[in-house]
Amino acid sequence: MYGESDYKQASRQATLRVVGALLLAAAFLAVMLVFNRMRLQAPTLATAAVGFVVVFFLWSFKVSPWTKYNRFLREMRNGQRRHTECSFLHFAPETRMHDGVEVHEMIVTVGTGEEDERLYYWDADKPEPALREGEKIQVESFGNFITALERA
Secondary structure, eight states: OOHHHHHHHHHHHHHHHHHHHHHHHHHHHHHHHHHHTTTTTHHHHHHHHHHHHHHHHHHHIIIHHHHHHHHHHHHHHSOOOEEEEEEEEEEEEEEETTEEEEEEEEEEEEESSSEEEEEEEEETOOOOOOOOTOOOOEEETTEEEEEEEEEE
């Protein structure tokens, strides 16, 4: 499910966004220092406030998700994986954030009882699997995140 291109793309995007945010912060700092050097208090404070808000917004919504996703892929690449044979039960069409990664919830059963249901997370950037309820599948997972899925 994850290939070398996924790792490279996530790393490249995270690096580009961090560098872009730092360059923007440096530009605001330079303008603020110019106003401070000219002893203009109001423009100095305005530049500092606007710069902080813009960089904080950019970091929160554009940089942080990519850095978290990149860290997730690095950990998943080197972490221990578990194989489980199970039956598909439900795939949630809506997404949610879990550990900084946008995911769909997928519920499977490993036995016959209700306590045998397990919750897995499917990366929302990957195409949804076309599975029928009750279909036997084999899941490879890192924690609760699915790294590979095959029909059994």
